[in-house]
Amino acid sequence: MPLEISGLVKRYGRGADAREVVRGLDLKLQRGECFALLGPNGAGKTTTLRCALGLTEASAGRIRLCGLPVPGQAREARARVGVVPQMDSLDPDFTCAENLIVFAGYFGIHEREIRPRVPELLAFAGLEGKETARIQSLSGGMKRRLTLARALVNRPELLVLDEPTTGLDPQARHLIWERLRRLTAEGTTILLTTHFMDEAERLAHRLAILDTGRILAQGSPREVIAAHIEPQVVEVFGDWTEAESAGGSGAAAWAAAHAGALSRRCEISGETAFCYTDDAAPLLAHLARQPGLRTLHRPANLEDVFLKLTGRELRD
């Protein structure tokens, strides 16, 4: 098994100041699956990854990475893992090819072994012909893709990606998604964190939603959606001065007050009411009688579950 974590606890600080930021976490990753760790800022995702890689010591629990105990044999285990960190850490003084060759050296891979693989690694990252390009000349998306290629120099069993597509344009995101799917199809296991629910929904075979150091939900995207939320959502919004003049605060407030009986749950966020229901037809018929209201009817998605479980208030 590429990664097995049981009862992971991580505490920072001592005595009265001690704070548990990971509180009894269990994870098992199967070979060839993509597993997404989701959670708002401060949920404990990075700490969990750092513990799993043996970069920070767990306060309690058991970790096996690529079959080896962590921290006991963390160094050997890490040699079989590729990491794409949140911040690109490419060496700006080197070319693309040199970055791959130098990085391979950290794994004890000799230049004569890695050099013939450089074109193939660059091609995988959509960077054909960029061998001699300087890092400064690359766009943000190219740097991210080179970091992905760099994480593959040791042919890792497990690839760990911390927010792999943050800051990328849609084209670059789609290319990375396609490459990651190719890797899992070939048997590489992927563990990623992301704030993009569409990314998790598309890529992950399984996922966990984490908050305050605990797993709140776990399973395939479909399982998690089916288990935690009503299947349909009607979003209600609109410029509705009539409600305002009647003392309300707009379309969302009106919908929440009047559509409550026709939906299981109704939440206001900003200027939109989100009405969750098993059957949207009666609610839509009711709302259609109110001129000025606009509605969007859609199936519930992972973002709805995420917001239900972790709340809508801002973090950080």
Ligand code: ADP
């Ligand atoms: P996430 O990656 O989900 O945003 P983190 O794992 O980075 O969350 O952080 C979880 C909690 O642990 C946060 O409250 C953070 O402030 C705290 N934390 C992280 N690293 C340290 C540290 N080195 N010392 C003290 N607290 C830390």
